[in-house]
Amino acid sequence: MEHIISVTVENKFGVLSRVAGLFSGRGFNIESLSVAPTLDPSMSQMTIVTSGDERIIEQIVKQLNKLIDVIKVVDLNETESVSRETAIIKVHTKDEDRAEALRIVDIFRANVIDSTPSTYTIEVSGDPKKIEAIINLLQPLGIKELVRTGRVAVAREPIRPATVQAKKVVRE
Amino acid sequence: MILTGAEIFIECLKREGVKTVFALPGGVVLKIFDMLHQQKDLEIILTRHEQGAGHMAEGYAKATGKAGVCLVTSGPGMTNVITALADAYMDSVPLVCFSGQVPTSLIGNDAFQEADNVGLSRPCTKYNFLVKDVNDLATTIKEAFYIATTGRPGPVLVDIPKDVSMAKTEFSYPNSVSIRGYNPTYEGNKWQIKQAAEAITKAKKPILYVGGGVVFSGASQELLELAEMTQIPVDMTLMGLGAFPGEHPLSMGMMGMHGTYQANMAVHYSDLVIAVGARFDDRVTGKVSEFCPYAKIIHIDIDPTSIRKNINVDIPIVGDCKTVLRELNQILRATVNGEQKELRKPWWDQICEWRQAHPLTYHQEKDGPIKPQQVVKQLYELTKNRDPIVSTDVGQHQMWAAQYFKLAKPNRWLTSGGLGTMGFGFPAAMGAQAAFRDRLVLCIAGDGSIQMNMQEMATAVVSKLPVKIIILNNRFHGMVRQWQDLFYEGRYASSYLDTTPDFVKLAEAYGAVGLRANKVGDLDSVLKEAMATDKPVIVDVQTYPYENCYPMIPAGGCNHEMILEDPPELKKKQSGAARVTPEDKDTVLTA
Ligand SMILES: Cc1cc2nc3c(=O)[nH]c(=O)nc-3n(C[C@H](O)[C@H](O)[C@H](O)COP(=O)(O)OP(=O)(O)OC[C@H]3O[C@@H](n4cnc5c(N)ncnc54)[C@H](O)[C@@H]3O)c2cc1C
Numbered sequence: 001m002e003h004i005i006s007v008t009v010e011n012k013f014g015v016l017s018r019v020a021g022l023f024s025g026r027g028f029n030i031e032s033l034s035v036a037p038t039l040d041p042s043m044s045q046m047t048i049v050t051s052g053d054e055r056i057i058e059q060i061v062k063q064l065n066k067l068i069d070v071i072k073v074v075d076l077n078e079t080e081s082v083s084r085e086t087a088i089i090k091v092h093t094k095d096e097d098r099a100e101a102l103r104i105v106d107i108f109r110a111n112v113i114d115s116t117p118s119t120y121t122i123e124v125s126g127d128p129k130k131i132e133a134i135i136n137l138l139q140p141l142g143i144k145e146l147v148r149t150g151r152v153a154v155a156r157e158p159i160r161p162a163t164v165q166a167k168k169v170v171r172e
Numbered sequence: 173m174i175l176t177g178a179e180i181f182i183e184c185l186k187r188e189g190v191k192t193v194f195a196l197p198g199g200v201v202l203k204i205f206d207m208l209h210q211q212k213d214l215e216i217i218l219t220r221h222e223q224g225a226g227h228m229a230e231g232y233a234k235a236t237g238k239a240g241v242c243l244v245t246s247g248p249g250m251t252n253v254i255t256a257l258a259d260a261y262m263d264s265v266p267l268v269c270f271s272g273q274v275p276t277s278l279i280g281n282d283a284f285q286e287a288d289n290v291g292l293s294r295p296c297t298k299y300n301f302l303v304k305d306v307n308d309l310a311t312t313i314k315e316a317f318y319i320a321t322t323g324r325p326g327p328v329l330v331d332i333p334k335d336v337s338m339a340k341t342e343f344s345y346p347n348s349v350s351i352r353g354y355n356p357t358y359e360g361n362k363w364q365i366k367q368a369a370e371a372i373t374k375a376k377k378p379i380l381y382v383g384g385g386v387v388f389s390g391a392s393q394e395l396l397e398l399a400e401m402t403q404i405p406v407d408m409t410l411m412g413l414g415a416f417p418g419e420h421p422l423s424m425g426m427m428g429m430h431g432t433y434q435a436n437m438a439v440h441y442s443d444l445v446i447a448v449g450a451r452f453d454d455r456v457t458g459k460v461s462e463f464c465p466y467a468k469i470i471h472i473d474i475d476p477t478s479i480r481k482n483i484n485v486d487i488p489i490v491g492d493c494k495t496v497l498r499e500l501n502q503i504l505r506a507t508v509n510g511e512q513k514e515l516r517k518p519w520w521d522q523i524c525e526w527r528q529a530h531p532l533t534y535h536q537e538k539d540g541p542i543k544p545q546q547v548v549k550q551l552y553e554l555t556k557n558r559d560p561i562v563s564t565d566v567g568q569h570q571m572w573a574a575q576y577f578k579l580a581k582p583n584r585w586l587t588s589g590g591l592g593t594m595g596f597g598f599p600a601a602m603g604a605q606a607a608f609r610d611r612l613v614l615c616i617a618g619d620g621s622i623q624m625n626m627q628e629m630a631t632a633v634v635s636k637l638p639v640k641i642i643i644l645n646n647r648f649h650g651m652v653r654q655w656q657d658l659f660y661e662g663r664y665a666s667s668y669l670d671t672t673p674d675f676v677k678l679a680e681a682y683g684a685v686g687l688r689a690n691k692v693g694d695l696d697s698v699l700k701e702a703m704a705t706d707k708p709v710i711v712d713v714q715t716y717p718y719e720n721c722y723p724m725i726p727a728g729g730c731n732h733e734m735i736l737e738d739p740p741e742l743k744k745k746q747s748g749a750a751r752v753t754p755e756d757k758d759t760v761l762t763a
C-alpha cells in the first residue's frame with residue numbers, strides 16, 4: 001500500500017544521501033521524494049512517497065527515526081492529510097491544437113506559464129490522478145517535455161510524530 | 173588556550189578517557205602523529221595494516237565496554253579499515269575511527285589519496301562526520317564518542333582534513349552534548365513490563381533467549397537474578413555467550429545453527445520466549461515462519477528497529493536490558509512463589525530428557541588424529557581458572573570454541589558474528605591484551621582465517637602483546653568443506669589450503685614463539701608450555717581434517733530439525749580418510 005511519509009531533518013550536507021541510502025540499502029521503495037528548507041532554516045522537510053505492507057512501513061518509519069539527522073517522522077496515512085504535486089508540461093501545439101490546449105488548461109485549472117509559436121508550457125497542481133488525467137488529454141497534442149515535483153503533503157491537524165506512534169504500536 | 177587541530181584531537185581523546193589508539197600513519201595525518209609522538213598520556217599501537225587497527229579497537233571495546241579508537245590515513249588507509257567498521261556495525265561495537273582527509277580546498281578534485289570517506293563509510297557506521305572547520309572539531313569528537321557508546325552502540329567515523337589538523341583555534345571541550353534527532357530510550361514502558369511479568373508467571377514452558385545486548389548493557393547480574401528466581405532455562409546466541417555463566421545448571425548453551433540440541437528443542441517447543449538484547453538473526457531463527465510456533469514472544473531491545481524486523485512480537489519492550497530487567501525482577505519478586513516450580517516440572521523433565529539424549533559429542537581415539545573439540549576442551553580445562561579472554565576467527569573452530577569453551581562472565585568473548593569476518597580473531601585479541609596487559613588472552617583460530625591478518629604478529633611482538641594463538645589446523649577452509657560434504661556432493665572447490673605455511677617457523681620469523689602438537693598426547697604439554705610463555709605464541713595443532721560441526725540446522729531449516737552427526741554415506745567415505753596426515757596431500761584432494 002502507498003504511504004506518504006513526512007520527515008523533518010537537519011538541514012545539513014549529506015542528509016539526503018543518508019535517507020536515500022537507507023531506502024536503497026534496505027531495498028525499500030521510493031516513488032517520489034521532495035525536499036526543501038522549512039521556516040526554521042536549520043531544518044528541512046522531506047515528503048517521501050513509498051509503498052509496502054504494514055511490517056515494511058513500520059520498519060521504514062523506525063529506520064528513519066533511527067537516523068541521527070532525522071528529527072521527526074510522520075506517517076501521513078495515519079491521519080487525514082492533503083497532498084499536492086506540480087507538473088510542468090511542454091506541449092507541441094500546431095495552429096489548430098492551440099485552442100484545444102487552452103480548453104484543457106481551463107478545465108483542469110492549470111496555467112500556461114510560457115508560450116512560443118510552436119509550444120505552450122503548462123503548469124498544473126493537484127493530486128496524482130488529476131495530473132495523470134491532464135497528461136492523458138495532452139498526450140495526443142504531443143508532449144515534448146514533462147517534469148513532476150513529486151508529492152508534498154501536510155496533515156490537516158497538528159499530529160504527534162510517528163516516533164510516538166511507533167511506540168504506540170509497541171504498547172498495544 | 174589556542175591549540176592546533178592535532179592538539180585538540182589529543183586533548184579531546186584524553187578527556188574521553190582514551191588510553192590506547194591503534195593507528196597507522198600517512199601524509200594527511202602526519203601532523204596528528206607528530207603531536208601524538210610528543211605526549212605520553214595516550215599509547216599508540218602501530219599496526220601493520222589498517223584492518224588490524226580496526227579489529228584491535230573492536231577487541232579493546234568488547235573487552236572493556238568502552239569505545240575503541242583507531243586512526244588511519246586518507247584513501248587506502250580508509251578503504252583498509254572499512255571491513256572493521258562493517259564488522260563493528262553488524263555486532264554493535266562502540267568504535268570511534270579517525271581518518272585523515274585531503275585539505276578542504278582539494279576535496280572533490282581527485283587529489284592524491286583522496287577518497288570519499290564519509291560516503292564510503294555511510295552504510296557501515298552508526299554516524300559519520302567530515303570536520304570542515306577546526307572550530308567544530310572538539311564538539312564533533314564529543315558527539316562521536318557520545319553516539320558510539322550510547323543507545324545501541326556502534327562505530328562512528330570522524331574524517332579530519334589535513335588543514336583542519338594544522339589550523340589553530342581557542343580550545344574548549346563541551347561538558348555535554350544534545351542532539352535533537354538522537355534520544356535513545358532506556359526506560360521500558362511500565363505497562364508492558366507488567367504484561368511481561370504476568371506472562372512469565374503464567375508460562376509453563378518459558379525460555380530466555382539472551383543476546384549481545386545483555387553484554388553491552390552490563391545486565392548479567394539482573395539476568396542471573398531473573399533466571400534463578402523464576403527457574404527459567406537460558407539459551408544464548410553466539411554474541412550472548414558469557415552473559416550468563418556457561419556452567420550454570422540453568423544454562424542451555426548456545427542456540428541456533430550450531431547450537432546445542434537442548435537449546436534448540438527448548439526454544440522450538442516453548443510457550444514463552446523472552447528475548448533479551450537479541451535480534452532474531454536468521455542463524456538463530458532458521459525458517460522464520462516456523463520459529464517457536466507455540467510461543468508468545470517478549471522482546472526487550474534498545475533499538476526499536478530490532479523489534480518486529482524479522483519476527484512478530486507479542487510484548488515488545490523498547491529499553492535498556494539492565495533497566496528493564498531490574499524493573500521486571502522487582503515485580504516478579506513479589507509474585508513468584510513455589511507454584512511456578514510445580515507448574516514447570518514437566519518442562520524441566522522434558523529438558524533433562526533432551527540434555528541426556530543428545531549432549532555435545534565427539535569421538536577422540538587415543539592414538540587417532542587430534543579432534544578439534546578435544547583441543548578446545550583441554551584448553552578450557554587448562555585455563556578456566558585464569559579467567560581468560562577468548563577470541564575466535566570465523567569457521568568451524570569458532571563454533572567449537574562457542575560450544576566447548578564455557579564462559580563464566582561477560583566481556584571475555586570476542587567473536588565476529590554478524591559479518592563473520594575471517595581475520596578478526598588475532599587483532600581483536602591484541603586489542604583486548606592492550607587493554608589488559610596482565611590477563612591471559614587466547615585466540616582460537618583457523619588455518620585459513622589466521623592468514624588474513626597474520627601481519628599483525630609484528631605488532632604483537634613489537635608492542636609486547638603476548639596473545640596465545642591456538643590454530644586448529646585442518647588444512648581446510650573447514651566450514652566451507654563441511655557444506656561441500658553435506659550439500660555439494662563432496663566436491664572440495666577451493667576449500668583445501670594445503671600444508672603451507674609452516675606456522676611454527678612463521679612465528680619464529682616474527683620473533684614470536686612457535687609450538688606444534690601432532691598427537692593427542694602432545695596437547696597437554698604443548699598448551700602448558702604456551703601458557704607459560706610471556707611472548708606471543710602460535711600453537712599449531714594439526715587436527716583431523718574431516719571433522720564436522722554438529723548439531724547443525726541446515727540454512728532455512730527448522731530449529732527442531734537438527735543434523736546431529738555425519739550422514740551414513742559421509743561416515744563411510746571418511747572412515748577411509750581417517751588417518752590423513754598433513755603430508756597426505758593426494759589423499760586429501762581425492763577423498
Ligand atoms: C560461522 C558462523 C556461524 C554462526 N552460528 C550461529 C549460531 O549457531 N547461533 C547463534 O546464535 N549465532 C550464530 N552466528 C552469529 C549470528 O550470525 C549473529 O551474529 C548472532 O546470532 C546475533 O546475536 P544477537 O541476536 O545476540 O545480536 P547482537 O548482534 O549481539 O545484537 C544485540 C541486540 O541487542 C540490542 N542491544 C544493544 N544494546 C542493548 C542494550 N543496552 N539494551 C537492550 N538491547 C540492546 C541491539 O539493538 C541488538 O538488537 C554465527 C556466525 C557465524 C559467522
Ligand SMILES: Cc1ncc(C[n+]2csc(CCOP(=O)(O)OP(=O)(O)O)c2C)c(N)n1
Pocket residue numbers: 565566567568569570591592593594617618619620621622644646648649650651652
Ligand atoms: C573475509 C571472509 N572471507 C570468506 C569467508 C567465508 N568463510 C566462512 S568460514 C570459511 C573458512 C574458514 O577457514 P578456517 O579459518 O581454516 O576455519 P575452519 O572452518 O577450518 O575451522 C570461509 C572461507 C568469510 N567468513 N570471511
Ligand SMILES: [Mg+2]
Pocket residue numbers: 567618619620644645646647648649650
Ligand atoms: Mg581450517
